[in-house]
Amino acid sequence: MNGFMRAELYVLRKKHRSVLMILLLAVMTATLISCVSLFAGIQTAIEQTKQSTQARLIISGGSFSAEQQNSIARLDGVKNVNMTASGMVRYLHSSGVPLHTVSFGGATVTDYERCGILRGNSASSMDDNFQNGNFTIVEGRHTIGADHHAALIHQSFARENGLKLGDTFFLEAVDASGTGTAKLKIVGLFEQNEAQPGGLLMSHQLYENMVFTDLNAFHQIMNGMESTTSEKMAVCVQNPETLDVFY
Incomplete structure (x- = not known):
């Protein structure tokens, strides 16, 4: 394998890592947003319960x-x-x-x-x-x-x-x-x-x-x-x- 091919494979591996990092970041972001939404929903439910409970x-x-x-x-x-x-x-x-x-x-x-x-x-x-x-x-x-x-x-x-x-x-x-x-x-x-x-x-x-x-x-x-x-x-x-x- 000559130097050109090794360089090409290196670039491809870099691209794969970048894609994986982007996908991982997207998953983490989506998870974080879901957690924030869930927490906000729980807080709202707690407040509603306080208002409705006597x-x-x-x-x-x-x-x-x-x-x-x-x-x-x-x-x-x-x-x-x-x-x-x-x-x-x-x-x-x-x-x-x-x-x-x-x-x-x-x-x-x-x-x-x-x-x-x-x-x-x-x-x-x-x-x-x-x-x-x-x-x-x-x-x-x-x-x-x-x-x-x-x-x-x-x-x-x-x-x-x-x-x-x-x-x-x-x-x-x-x-x-x-x-x-x-x-x-x-x-x-x-x-x-x-x-x-x-x-x-x-x-x-x-x-x-x-x-x-x-x-x-x-x-x-x-x-x-x-x-x-x-x-x-x-x-x-x-x-x-x-x-x-x-x-």
Whole structure:
């Protein structure tokens, strides 16, 4: 092999190395771009998860005022605060005649006929039953903090008693500590999205006999006077780390 041929082979080897280097560089560049894109996608997913994930803290065991609610609601990272209270009530027509509750096989207990569970909230949309997707509004609207004596009832209960949006009825306390009565206006109807869990239930425990109202009405019924205090607060935040401020 003469010098010319050796030189030609050398140049060809150089070209092959250059092509291989270019291909290797292209592969590395493509891999790097893919990694950067994947990392950016992961970061976006993390941020979206943070925005969509909610953490909730339940504070109970005392009497909480509207001022305390407002102070907590102003803390960084707090999305909303729902003040809640619950009790047992009896349903009465505006004429004073007891309304029919829905039984569906639920056992009736003496002194709790025509009764159901009353839930007072800052806003019924923030009640656990609606937050977890168990209940859904089917007509009208939720109760809100500005309401005075508004009610959200089950559509089966409304159907059983011929009630509709805008109608009124009475609730009276049946708990030993209850002392009041209140006239409520129906602003919404709800329905449950799944069967009620548990075995044999008392009729007053059935979803169909639950009623939601504003805190003013709740205390008028239970204590004989309006108030916005509650026995429990549910604090909802976007980032679970925000809850550390409460410990």
